[in-house]
Amino acid sequence: MKTKKITLFQLFMLVVQTQVGVGILSLPYLLFLGAGKDGWISLLIGGMVIQFVLLLYYFLLKKYPEKSLYEVFLLLFGNKAGKLFVLLYAAYFVAIGILIVVQFERIISRWVLPETPSWVIGLILVFLAAYLAKESLVIISRYDVLVSPFLLIIIVFIAFSLKDANLMFIMPIGQEGIMNMILTSKDAMIALLGFEIFFFGAGLAEGTPKKKLRSGVIGVLFVTLLYLYVTFVCYIYFSPQELPLVPEPVLYLLKSFTFRVIERTDLLFLSLWVVFIHNTLVIYLYLSSTGITHLRKKKKSHSKYIFLPSICLFIGSLFVGMKDNEVTAFSKYLSYGSYAFVFFIPIAVILISLFMKKKDGDQVASKNT
Template sequence: MLSNKNLFFLIIQAQVGIGILGLPYILYNDVQQDGWMSLLVAGVLAQGILIILVALSRTSPKETFYELNHRLLGTFLGKIVNILYILYFISFSLLLMILVSDVINTWILHRTPKWAIILLLLIATTYIAKEQILTISRTFLFFSILFIGLIILLFMVYPQDNHFGRMLPMGSKDFTEIVKASPDAFVSLIGFEIILFIMPFIKNPKKSLLVLTFANLFTVLLYVFLFITCVITFSGAQFSLIQEPLLYLFRGLSFHFVERIDIIFLSFWIVPISTTLVVQLYNASLGVQNLFAIQRNKCVYLLAGILLGLCLLPVSYSIKESLSSFMIYLNIIFVFIFPALLLIIAKVRGIKA
């Protein structure tokens, strides 16, 4: 059973991943130095969704989301919805892997073929994802030490040549513009939907909302801190050029005995990125298990095989852009709109019963 501590780290590991590398760049291009406001708006949005998700899974705490679907929507409709969810998780993982292999390819391993990077990534993630949720969460707890490393490194940027005035003028953008940019920030907060699937395994379900709130708060604050660090370090036109500001931030760092912190950092940051993948694989594998009634670890192998196959398709890389813009809407549909509808159905049925 998952304790509160386990749950907290499970959620932040699910949230923080590849998105953190490019998030400040995307936000800056939308609303310049006011991007941190968009982040806060996205955080509030995520908090609202969290409340809905927890309320939904509390309607029957002993069932996972897939079983709930079956019960509430009937066997046929429930099956269709479950398949859609599995497809959503698969496409999310696919996009994630394409982005990871792209970043590693451009920053570190220029000549290594992408399939090799993806294969390595998949081997590692399947190895974790096939385990029980408790094992997964304990692994994540251990990996979370990397967040401390990230925060320390971010603080090390401060003694460098930076200028706090770059945060000014504050609030120069309209509120509507700031809200419009928040879906871009919201993408990087995705991951907490795992709560729909792990409710039956939580030791203390009543406290779960509180734990999730703290996890969400941590992630949002981490992003805000990162964004502010980037704004004060990069000058305006420079910031709008740098696609991975987090890495570029560390590229400028240099110590007496260690140089190229960016590459060292990225090599380690693959771990939090793959934890996001683990969570997606876990969610999807539960669905496959529900669908075909086979052992869950076999479902994970099956999914990993499918993902590898998809990545090997030559088209996968050309659809990167369209897939990532498509994903913004898919996230909102699958994480927000559909669970909200289901909650209404559950409530209506509950009243009837």
């Protein structure tokens, strides 16, 4: 039976919906702590680095146009070493999911449900994410397209704050120094994580490798510009003295103005934001469960294994806890792992693949690239 393909637009939306998550709330604050008023420039640098990684991945995509990164591991490194990489990636995606759930619990508890036990909030999120993650990538991508108009609503909401903006808050540009901007770009790259879905979803997409790459590049560019827009608005709305005091500046910004029929704009924003957090967690559960299928001799549908990463993810979120120092420490160590799993290992695989001949039976890359 022929596997159903996702369209190039669905691939684009997969990249966008996976990237937009917790970072949209706190990124302006984190960038300001690292690079001051020039934090938005660090975001541009981080976005350029990610685009460079995608461009490098084109060489692997061209060689194995219908393979996911999991399948490439097994082809290049053999059964044992390949499965070790698959296992490590599956565990890494669970760890990312744990951080997403913990951050979600903290924000919802702080802004909406202070009396509700945090584990209840996390359990609901994990259950809803697992319910969709057990479906095929085609179904997941269709859902991402369905909820994509919410992005436009968020953009419009934030635009209302421009009437109180002051461009002098970001002047003079470049005052913090180029080194601070470069060092802070690592925070921007962590906030832009999620683009790695391209490594696993491009093989299931229609079109030539070049068209697939274009969808991924445009998706990352869209999210980078969206984050740049949100960051820039926060920078010109809050003064340099105020911004270090608001860890979720987007919510404080929205809370400052109301409409005739909407009193708490920040709560309406959070209602839309929950959809994006859910979409991001769905992808990480999907990637983890599909990784498990590659570890089995008799491959079954990943839906048969969705319960395992879901349970591990929920239990892991209980162990991390809700205290600031615990979450910060876990996030710090996970960010180090992200550099390896999202940047260094894929780049190393790309370089290795360039010096290895294709094995018999591998699918031939399309010549129309």
